[in-house]
Amino acid sequence: MPDEPLISIPTAAEAALVSRLRARDETAMTEFYDRYSAALYGVIQRIVKAEDEAEDVLQEALVKIWHAIESYDPSKGRLFTWVVNISRNLAIDKIRSRQHRVSSRTQGLDDSLAAQRQAAPATFRPEHVGLQEITKQLVPEQRQVIDLLYFGGFTQSEAAEELNLPLGTVKTRARTALKVLAKLIR
Amino acid sequence: MENYQEILESGRLEQYALGELDPAARAEVEAQARRYPEVREELDALLAGLDVYAEAHALTPPAGMRERVLGRVLAEISTATPSVPAAPAPAPEVPTMRVLASNPHVASVAPVAEPAARRSGWAIAASIALLLSLVGNAMLYTNLQQTRSDLALALGEQTRFASATQVMERRLSATQEQLHVLRSPDEYKLVALAGTPAHPTARARVLFNKAAHRVYVDVAQLPPLPSGKQYQLWALDQGKPVDAGVLTAATTAGDGLQQMKDITSAQAFAMTVEPTGGSAGPTLDTMTVIGNI
Numbered sequence: 001m002p003d004e005p006l007i008s009i010p011t012a013a014e015a016a017l018v019s020r021l022r023a024r025d026e027t028a029m030t031e032f033y034d035r036y037s038a039a040l041y042g043v044i045q046r047i048v049k050a051e052d053e054a055e056d057v058l059q060e061a062l063v064k065i066w067h068a069i070e071s072y073d074p075s076k077g078r079l080f081t082w083v084v085n086i087s088r089n090l091a092i093d094k095i096r097s098r099q100h101r102v103s104s105r106t107q108g109l110d111d112s113l114a115a116q117r118q119a120a121p122a123t124f125r126p127e128h129v130g131l132q133e134i135t136k137q138l139v140p141e142q143r144q145v146i147d148l149l150y151f152g153g154f155t156q157s158e159a160a161e162e163l164n165l166p167l168g169t170v171k172t173r174a175r176t177a178l179k180v181l182a183k184l185i186r
Numbered sequence: 187m188e189n190y191q192e193i194l195e196s197g198r199l200e201q202y203a204l205g206e207l208d209p210a211a212r213a214e215v216e217a218q219a220r221r222y223p224e225v226r227e228e229l230d231a232l233l234a235g236l237d238v239y240a241e242a243h244a245l246t247p248p249a250g251m252r253e254r255v256l257g258r259v260l261a262e263i264s265t266a267t268p269s270v271p272a273a274p275a276p277a278p279e280v281p282t283m284r285v286l287a288s289n290p291h292v293a294s295v296a297p298v299a300e301p302a303a304r305r306s307g308w309a310i311a312a313s314i315a316l317l318l319s320l321v322g323n324a325m326l327y328t329n330l331q332q333t334r335s336d337l338a339l340a341l342g343e344q345t346r347f348a349s350a351t352q353v354m355e356r357r358l359s360a361t362q363e364q365l366h367v368l369r370s371p372d373e374y375k376l377v378a379l380a381g382t383p384a385h386p387t388a389r390a391r392v393l394f395n396k397a398a399h400r401v402y403v404d405v406a407q408l409p410p411l412p413s414g415k416q417y418q419l420w421a422l423d424q425g426k427p428v429d430a431g432v433l434t435a436a437t438t439a440g441d442g443l444q445q446m447k448d449i450t451s452a453q454a455f456a457m458t459v460e461p462t463g464g465s466a467g468p469t470l471d472t473m474t475v476i477g478n479i
Binding site for chain 2 (some may be wrong): 026029030033037038039041042043045046051055058059062063066067068076077078080081084085088089093131133134146149150155156157166167168169171172174175176178179180181182183184
């Protein structure tokens with residue numbers, strides 16, 4: 001079960017997990033970890049880069065999810081969207097707090113791209129929409145923009161500045177890329 | 187924003203999905219999603235797209251991390267859950283119960299077993315003390331829980347304020363930049379773009395800083411675009427069109443100045459309608475406005 005794509009977990013299964021977490025059922029936390037940790041760790045690791053820091057952020061995220069589960073509102077979106085956002089925000093806070101951004105942001109992103117490529121065979125699960133498919137669907141310019149926005153913690157204006165592009169171009173690329181991604185699961 | 191089409195085009199939904207909006211703007215988008223099913227659908231699609239992107243980067247955590255992380259998480263959340271403070275309780279409780287139960291019996295033989303009575307007196311005192319301490323612990327524990335959730339709320343508020351401030355600062359600096367462009371007639375030459383015969387009411391202007399090669403565009407009125415199209419600005423240099431970038435939906439609607447691509451030299455500017463993202467060369471029969479420097 002932990003291997004099925006999270007995006008296609010039936011809403012009922014998600015709702016059951018949420019209500020167990022709300023009922024303060026600690027065994028639900030273990031199940032949550034087994035289902036979601038790889039996805040959350042992937043996002044966190046790509047943002048903070050350092051493995052030990054990624055571990056800390058993952059732990060922080062799980063504790064935060066446990067404490068904040070009352071405020072999760074299913075009518076606003078899926079559990080996965082919510083927990084990824086919590087993890088992503090904590091990871092971005094982490095890199096901002098160590099003032100990592102200004103000095104090494106772009107380079108770091110490239111480094112981690114290389115690291116990802118090396119790690120790929122062992123860690124990517126083929127039944128998911130994989131990076132290869134995404135790479136096939138997105139042109140490199142769109143991928144670069146989405147990476148900065150999603151994993152770099154940049155706003156669209158900051159990305160425009162970073163890439164030395166008009167804001168309009170960044171917005172168009174981000175928008176087109178999001179549309180392409182949305183189509184992958186339809 | 188009145189109709190959902192405008193909301194879909196505004197770029198706000200993308201900003202929402204990427205987490206760029208401050209809480210007030212988030213709430214606004216959520217309200218729009220409740221009002222228009224089309225907005226809800228689009229927003230869900232965008233969020234799902236990012237979820238796919240996130241999950242495509244899934245990485246199995248290194249060996250040993252599951253035990254470490256899960257162990258620490260469970261330890262941390264257990265201290266904040268009633269089950270653990272209750273755990274040490276059964277041990278002291280056993281003697282307490284025994285003393286209380288034996289108490290009437292002890293009392294009946296009181297004259298014979300005075301030391302036992304005194305001992306049970308101490309035991310009663312001890313069990314009352316223990317009971318008080320358990321009640322005290324429970325109260326402290328409730329207070330602690332309350333304080334924790336207050337603190338979490340306060341931290342959440344603080345983060346939201348910080349991000350709202352960041353957004354305001356960025357808006358302010360964008361506005362200041364626009365103001366500077368508008369207030370510097372020496373630096374920026376104003377080029378009025380008038381509508382072509384096919385679009386007599388279309389009007390826009392370009393602010394061109396020849397020395398710095400900067401180009402801004404400001405729309406007064408442009409005909410609405412068919413879907414999948416964008417206005418693209420061209421600089422005409424010695425009669426040759428040079429791409430100056432595409433106009434965002436906001437700029438097209440006349441929301442403000444937009445900085446375009448840098449242009450080294452131009453004698454005129456013109457706008458055409460091109461497929462989203464722009465074209466390499468202008469589609470001349472769609473020319474909407476043009477103006478000489």
